[in-house]
Amino acid sequence: MKDRATVLCIRDGRVLLVARARSRWALPGGRIRRDETPADAARRELEEETGLVAMELTYLFRFGGLGTLHDVFLAGVPSDEVAQPGNEIARCRWFVPSKIATLSASVPTRGIVALLFPHGQIQIVAPSDQTGTPAGESVTIAAK
Structure with missing residues (x-):
């Protein structure tokens, strides 16, 4: 498994x-390099x-795809920044x-989004080992 x-x-x-x-x-x-943590890979790939x-960056869960395990993170980015392909x-x-x-x-993208937005909103409970939102606190993000 990758x-x-x-x-x-x-x-x-x-x-x-x-x-692409x-x-x-x-x-x-993308792929997690041998010398980096999943969080470091998430930051690097996003940039x-x-x-x-x-x-x-908040760890959400692990999603099993076809031959790939996805460590899924929620990233907070500045609201005024524009995403540019790189x-x-x-x-x-x-x-x-x-x-x-x-x-x-992609099949994993559709699956991850369907898990997180089953009824038009996302509710995330922060795990105890992450920073940012206090452990156990629920964050709801409404989809428009």
Whole structure:
């Protein structure tokens, strides 16, 4: 199994997706290098693919894909920063979560978004080993 850091960025009720040229939409992220933690990989991949720098990063869960385990993180990014395609990425775009199911998107991306937005909103309970939101505190993000 491959290990991948996958990043969820939410702004104004929309989720950031990226795509390579002639490829499906996906959540930003990529392989975890041998010398880095999943959180470091998430930060690096987000910046390489979109130019966005995660100010806050919260671990959400591990998602099992086809041959890949995704360590999924929620990234807080500055509201005035613009996502610009970088590295191998050709497109960056913000989507309403309900639209993602109808896109040509990767299977793990559709699965992760469906888990997080089953009824148009996301509720996250901060784990005890993360910084930012106090442990056990619930954060609800409404999707528009």
